[in-house]
Amino acid sequence: MTAKPVIAGTDGSAESLRAVDWAVREAVLRGLPLRIVAAAAMPPRMIERHRQDVGGLSTVSDVLRRDRDRALGTAAERAAATAPDLLIDVDELTGAPSHALTEAASGASMLVVGSRGVGAFTALLLGSVSHYVSAHATCPVVVVREETTAVHRQVVVGIGDPARGAAALAFAFEEASLRHASLIAVHALDLPRGEIATASWDLATPGRPALEATAARELEAMLADWQGKYPDVPVSHDVVRGHPGRALVGLSARADLVVLGRHPGHGPLPEPGAVRHAVLNHAHGPVVTVPSA
Secondary structure, X not given: XXXXXXXXXXXXXXXXXXXXXXXXXXXXXXXXXXXXXXXXXXXXXXXXXXXXXXXXXXOHHHHHHHHHHHHHHHHHHHHHHHOOOOOEEEEEEOOOHHHHHHHHHHHOOEEEEEOOOOOHHHHHHHHHHHHHHHHHOOOOEEEEOOOOOOOOOEEEEEEOOHHHOHHHHHHHHHHHHHHXXXXXEEEXXXXXXXXXXXXXXXXXXXXXXXXXXXXXXXXXXXXHHHHHHOOOOOEEEEEEOOOHHHHHHHHHOOOOEEEEXXXXXXXXXXXXXXHHHXXXXXXXXXXXXXXXX
C-alpha cells in the first residue's frame, strides 16, 4: 500500500467490530486503503509456547492465536461486505497489544480502536490499550465509544492551548468538510485550579466578563484563518467555565466526533492528559486524539 492506510485494531469483540465499521467508513470517505490488525495478547507472566513444545497439546498461545486469526477473518469479511471496492489488508501483530498497535500506527493516517474488549479481564486490558495508544501513537487515534447510526453533522474540537492547537484544528476542519458538518471549537477559561474544580465563578465575579471576551476574541481570530481554508464549514465557538472535559463530554452527545489535541501539559489548567482521560472514559461517541505537529 502506497497511501497511508486507516488502521483498525480488532480482537473480535463487539466494541472492536464497531471500530472496524467506523474505520471502513472513514477509509471510504478519505479514499484510503484499510488495514485491519490484531495481536495475540499473552496474559501477564505467561510465556508463549507452540504446540510442539507440549507434545501436540493445544497451549494457551495456540488458543490466543486462533482467536486472533478468527477476529481478523470476521473483521475482514465484515469490512468487505460493507465496502466491496475498498482495498483491505489484514496483518497479525506480535508482542503486547499496546506497543504493537503503537508501532503499527507509525505508518498510518489514523488508528481506530474500540474502547474495550471481550470479557472482564480483557476489558481492562484493552481499555488500557486504547488509552495507551491514544497517548503515544504518532498518528491521530480514534477511540470508538457507544457509536450509533445517528448522524448529527457536527464535529467538536477542544482547544486547550491555542498556540499548539493547529494539528487538532486541521484534523477537525478536514473531518467537518468531508462529512459536510458544522464545527464548534471549545476553549476553557484559564482560571485558577480551585475555580475550575468548583466552577464557582458567576456573572458578578470581578474580571470574568473581560476574561471571557478576551478568550472569545482570541478563539475567533484563530478560527478565522481556518475558515478561509475551509469556507464550506460552518463554524462556531464557545468559551466555557469549569473542567473542559465535562463540557466536551456533554457536547459529545450531539456530535459525530470529538477532536482533542495531544501535547504535554503546563500551567494552571488541568493537564491535557487529564482532559483526554475524562473524555475517553465518558464521551457518548467517537473521540480522536491528534498529536501536536
